Amino acid sequence: MTASTTAGADRSTAARTADTHDAKVFAPAANPAAAIVGCVIGLLLLGVVAMAIRDLLVHIGWLSGSEWTRDVAVRVADLRWSNWMWPVAVALIVIGAAMIWLAGKPRRRTHLSLKGYEVMWTRRGDLARRCSTAVSGLPGVDHATTVVGRRTVKVRVTVTGAADLEDIDRVVGDVLAGIDAPLRATVKPVGRRSGDRA
Known part of the structure; x- marks a missing residue:
């Protein structure tokens, strides 16, 4: 897929998810206190x-x-x-x-807005799974666990000697780039213990 085709698909998706309602659309939020x-x-x-x-x-x-x-x-x-x-x-x-x-009291927001889309959101738990899945697919990564807080994203990665830490940081940054929120990522690499299975 070429860059122009990808850009066209992005514009088409953004057009289909644009806010067409006259009234203001509020982000998903928790029940009132x-x-x-x-x-x-x-x-x-x-x-x-x-x-x-x-x-x-x-x-x-x-x-x-x-x-x-x-x-x-x-x-x-x-x-x-x-x-x-x-x-x-x-x-x-x-x-x-x-x-x-x-x-x-204002209601707590339960979802994060997707960058570039007016009425699309994702849950913090889904964002954590996306980060963990993306990092787990990298070479030298045995397991990844992600916790998404209000302002921070903590990724704990079980790695071997072949893992590229810069590549892990880049993948996490790519996932968070699609979120319209100032999230700060912290990646903590952990070596696999000798008693663990491969």
């Missing part, structure tokens, strides 16, 4: 609903006993300010501020 808190609050509200249903059954005579919601309302109405309420008030203020912060 407030989702867990929302689920907990939802479960608590279900408990309140169960208590209300129980009190309704007591009110119409299907169950015996006192109405819990009325008892709670009477006790709250009879409360007077006490010193033990200060820590409770402070704790509620802190919890409320934390919930507001969680509601506005």
Whole structure:
């Protein structure tokens, strides 16, 4: 395949993956931080609903006993300010501020954007597998393990004496060149131990 053919294929792929939607397309992201808190609050509200249903059954005579919601309302109405309420008030203020912060906290991006494409992303785990696969195919490389963090890519390579470390660095750099993110690669070569199998 000639250079012009490759360039034409790249342009064709970029055209097919261009953003054709009028609205802004957001990168894939994790669930909102407030989702867990929302689920907990939802479960608590279900408990309140169960208590209300129980009190309704007591009110119409299907169950015996006192109405819990009325008892709670009477006790709250009879409360007077006490010193033990200060820590409770402070704790509620802190919890409320934390919930507001969680509601506005930006979601963590789960994918990395591919360079040259508007709406194509890859996961960090897939990028790690690409690095490991590319490095494992080089002469003198027995095994490669890659960990992709937020800003760094750490590649641990089990090599023999015939491995070319500059070639390994180049291959890792070629893989990362397709990612639109400032990732810094660190390659750690490790010699194969005498007890390991070839």
